[in-house]
Amino acid sequence: MRILRSIIYVLIVLMATPFLLVHYGPSGVATTSKVALNALFGYGGDEPSADIVRQQLDVADGFRLDLYATGLGKIRFMYATEAGDILVSRPRSGEVLILKADANRDGSPDDVSVLLSDLTRPHGIDYLNGWLYVAESNAVGRIAFDAVSGRVSGVYTRVVTGLGDKGNHWTKTLRAGSDGWLYLSSGSTCNVCEEEDPQRASVMRFKPDGSELSIYATGLRNSVGLDWAPWSNELFGTDNGRDLLGDDFPPCELNNIVEGGFYGWPYINTSTLDPDYGDKLPKDSPENLLPAHEFKAHNAPLGIRFLRHSAVAGFERSALVALHGSWNRSVPDGYKVVVLKWQPDGTIIESDFVSGFLQNGNLLGRPVDVTEARDGTIYISDDYSGSIYRVLPDDGLESSFTLPAAVQQVDADVGVLDGYDEQKRASLAAQGAQLYQQFNCAACHQPASRMALKTLGERYNAASLADFFSAPTPPMPAFPLSAEQREAMAVYLFDQELKAAH
Structure with missing residues (x-):
């Protein structure tokens, strides 16, 4: 293949x-x-390694990033459950996956499995009142879902049917509002045209049982991402501007989406009449509402997520937006996650949050969606390599390779390696020595700076030190070690310490 x-x-x-x-x-x-x-046929890149991700991707100050899962195929939108599981849609295979929370703290989900299958190009997913809702390309369905156990029950039922999914921009994005309605975006069938189906190029809404489906806002060419500002409960949506008007026009948009609002497409690009359809603007057309913020042209903003649980200072009134990246610029641009920060006067400042997906012509990935777990952990999906990246708050400790004290007090009367017989200890120590050399640990732990590796037995036992290696203190990298390899590293270090003491 x-x-x-x-x-x-x-x-x-x-x-x-x-x-x-x-x-x-x-x-x-x-x-x-x-x-x-990738855009037309779903062709993707190779699965990245954890080392490449650490070397190539940069994250904003106050955070650290790692590769959470890869090899997931053409994944798109996500939902983080209250248990810390991640649900992610996979439209081309008609599935929704569930990535079980990292309870064993090895840096990856404890299990990956198919939660729902036999769907029609599922994309947006959300949860409301015990129901998991899925936006397929031609319908919206729901099924009873236990967010704690991560299990579905009963029969999957389509509550909204007959949605148009021909032509371009067939994806549907779904978000539940605090008003009890569900909001649904549907992109245009074309680059620029007058739609025959009024539901296309719009945001709709409906009641949880699928009733009272209506058009909420229009003139939105392809509003893939939707979310509410937690401080004002205003609905914001990303929107992808049209193509074939040059490298730098029109800009992509962030819109404050209001009921009855009209946002210009196909007749107006921001405030400029379209060269192909501007003269066709109906005389009775509603007022064109200008964007709340403009992204660079062709950057393709997709998922948006307002941060609600971040403990990092300066991100209290912020949203993260995944820029999928251009396919039609002479110099490719986008391919990153940006943070939008709302200022006291209502203006929005954009800056990079995660960057480095495209370097020197080498493409690592294309960000699609952003979601945030209740503990503040941020997840980013990438449909180019089939990966999910995890962003955690940096602990803010001093930037040296010192190992902090273990959470549990180590019993000073018990030798750290007393639980191993001589053969097991030798075998693990040999494996740990190979890993120490493989990952070039000596480059940072030279003899002059080995104080961090001394007196480990006073602060750790083998289990707690192995656990430390699963999420080490930055700037020490989190190497892709299995549970056995982490144990081997711990035994090797303790073995070296004991030999040096004698």
Whole structure:
């Protein structure tokens, strides 16, 4: 399958190369062709390693980032349950996955399985009053869901049917509002046109049982992300601007979506009449509402999430937005997660939150959605490599490779390796020595700076030190170690300490 995929990729690139050279130049061919294949056919990149993620991705001050899961396929939107599980949609396979919370603290979900299947291109997911709602491309369904156990029960039932999913922008995004309604976005069928189906290029809403479906706002070309500002309960939505008007126009948008609001498409781009459809603007058209914020053209803002549980100072009135990245600019742009910070005067300042997905023509991933767990942990989905990244608050300790004291007091009368027989201890110590060399630990723990590795037995036992390696204090990296490997590292370090003492 990998060979066939590569052959198909090469053939398509060869056929498209003349077009790409004319429009994007030699430097843009490789990246642009990969992104176009991802957008059109679902072609993705290789699964990244934890090392590459740590080396290539930068995260805002006050946070640290790691690779939480990969190999998940063409994943899209997420929902974090109260138990810390992550639900994620996989439209091309018709499934919703559940990633069980990292209870054993090894840096990855405890289990990944299919929660729902046989769906029609599921995309948006949300939870309301004991029901899990799924926005398929042509319907909205729901099923009883226990958010604590992560189990569904009963029969999956479609409460809204007959939604249009032909043409472009077939995804549907779903968010539950505090007013008891569910809000549903539906993108346009085209780049720019006058729609025959009034539900397209809109945001709709309906009651939890599927009744009273109505159009809430219009003129929204492709509002993939929806969320409410927690301090004002205003609804905001990202919107992708049209193509084929050059590198830098029109900007993509963040809109404050209000009932009855009209946001311009296809007749107006922000405040400028469209060159193709501006003269077709109906005389009785509602007032065009301007964006609350403008993103760069073709950056493709998708998921948006207002932070509600962050303990990091300066993020109290903030939202994270996933920029999927351009496929139609001469110089590719986007491919990152940005933070929008609301100022006291209502203006919004944008800055990078996670960047580095695209470097020197090498594409690591394309962010799609952002969700936040109740403990403040942030998750970012990537449909290019099939990965989920986890962002945690940095603990703020001094930036040296010192090992903090263990949570539990170590019994000074019990030797740290007394629980191992000689053969087991030797075997684990040998394995730990190999790992110590493999990850070049000596580069930071040179003899002159080995105080951090001394007196470990006064603060740790083998189990607590192994547990420390699963989430070490920055800047020490979290190496991709199994439980046995973490134990081997702990035994090796204790073994070296005991030998040095004698």
